[in-house]
Amino acid sequence: MTEETVFSLRGVSKHYSAGGTEFRLNVPELDIPRGIKLAIIGESGSGKSTLLELLTLLLRPTECESFQFTPVAGNASYDVEGMWRAGAADQLADLRSTHVGYVVQSGGLLPYLSIRDNINLSLKLLQKELGGVAEKLAGMLEIGAQLDKLPSMLSVGQYQRATIARALAHQPVILVADEPTAAVDPINADRILSILTELADEFGVTLLMATHHLGQVKRLGIDSVECEFEIRNGRTMIASIPPLGTGA
């Protein structure tokens, strides 16, 4: 683990079963360098979302040798595994609210808040100055005119942009996007992805993005790692994330 690593995982796995099928995600070794823009490529059900939920501290790993999270370079690392074991869910929630921005496939906005209030939600939770962040982000994402509308009044593309604005408003260290363009038409999808990477550069965040479109990733010129995927006995699905540099 170097200082340049945001996440450092060793021997992490997550198991669950659904509908008689065993699912298992193995992450033998994963170091996410600070500032990287990384696409995790894989088919649906290959464990991309599970990996992202582990990294956003939403999901507790089933087995874990070590799980270090270093949000700020040079500062203390957090022993995420230990926090899960100690039941420190609130501490994990605090880390998440301070350092992580999360863009989900669809949804992710509170239906009863205006777009502006949705974008400001994390700032309010952290008791930070609002300072026109929502307006600035909305302008960059071309949804400035939608700020006072409720999410239900937006198109799918606008909604997804608002989700990105919400995820970036509190200036997280790491931005996680789980198939952010899955529900959007291809032209909008390309546009949203390029804005996402531009914003990641501008805000200097580490970007982790799950997608099954290798082509888009290639066009954006960002690093990628591919989930390895196998089915054993027709009932057990095993997904593995290879160490970086050995994948794509």
Added chain:
Amino acid sequence: MKLTDRFKYLDRSKLMDPKQRHHLRLIAELAARDYRHDWIMSTCYILALAAVLMPLLVLFGLKFGIISNLLEPIKQDPRYREIVPVGSGNFSNAWFEAMSARSDVVFIIPKTRAIAATMKVRVPDSQVGRIIDVEMIPSAAGDPSMGAELPGPGESDEVILSASAADRLGAQAGTRIEGIVSRTQNDRQETELIPLTVIGVAPAGAFSRNGIFVSIDLLTAVEDYRDGRSASGAGLTTASDADPDRMYAGFRLFADEIDNVETLRAELARQGVDVRTKSADIELVKSLDTNLSIVYWVIALVSVGGFCFSFGASLWANIDRKKGEFSVLRMVGFHTQGIVWFPLLQALFTGVLGWVLAAVAYFVVQVALNAMFMDNLGAGQSVCRLLPGHLLLALLLTLVAAITAAVLGGARVARMEPSSGLRSL
């Protein structure tokens, strides 16, 4: 990882308080906005609660109103606190002293034999010159049947007329009247005239026949005269020397409150004194109250229980509907405790608003019912009424019921896997 670092996040108490308060404020704001945004659902909950609560308020108001109407006169009317001896007995001064020392006795005065306790009265300077027979009733300051305004006969020439006697004589406070007492002594008819002053007229309920409330001195003097123990012309209004060994045939006795009538009756029965009370009337109203209360609380318990189940079930289902929203709250970093407050607060909103609606609807019904029964009610009486305390109690019980119903939903939110609901969105 050093051991001390591991303890860093175990020590929660340091960081939590102000932050938790802030989270809770924010959650309260979000819960309120969601409640308003989801107004159709909220309105349904409020109406459902009010529909259960309003009839319960009306039922309780009716029970309370009717029982109050039955109980109020009993509490006000001193006759319900009176204990009347049956037949005549022998009661000593010592007995009266012992009885008046009891805390549950508010007034006690000796009575002479009924046969000796009558006289004729007239207004001497009246043209009518009507003479009427009156029964003499001993009285004194503090006699409950006199009401608050009348002091009771103090001097032995002061009397209070019953309403009907005053009416017949055309007398009022200040009228000078004359009492006429006769006896047959040695086959000779003797008559004594006693000058008296009317100091007041008793309330209509105090004595229904022609009666005159007199001091105990006058009453015993008249008895002595009738019995031939005192000489003619001895001056009946002057206080006779109190005979410490004198025995009295009866008494007028009032308990301090209706609840003590039964205790006193039992005590007198133990002493072998037969008495007549209105205990049965009091007990009737009380048992009516008890039985109505039982019926009421059974209805209330069943309805509120039913409401709790249906409200709880729909809140439980609502958690599923809002799974995505709860996941967003977790994703953004709200603590579990804060998120659990979300459904609880919304249940409290429903409780308060449902209660307000039920109370408003109740008042409409109360006004209508009281107007409907106005002809059958006395002044200040109402067939349906609630005290502010009753409404506050209803609010308290409603909130307890709402929280009880919401607790399961809250527990379900707390147990929810943080990421569940994110992918299904």
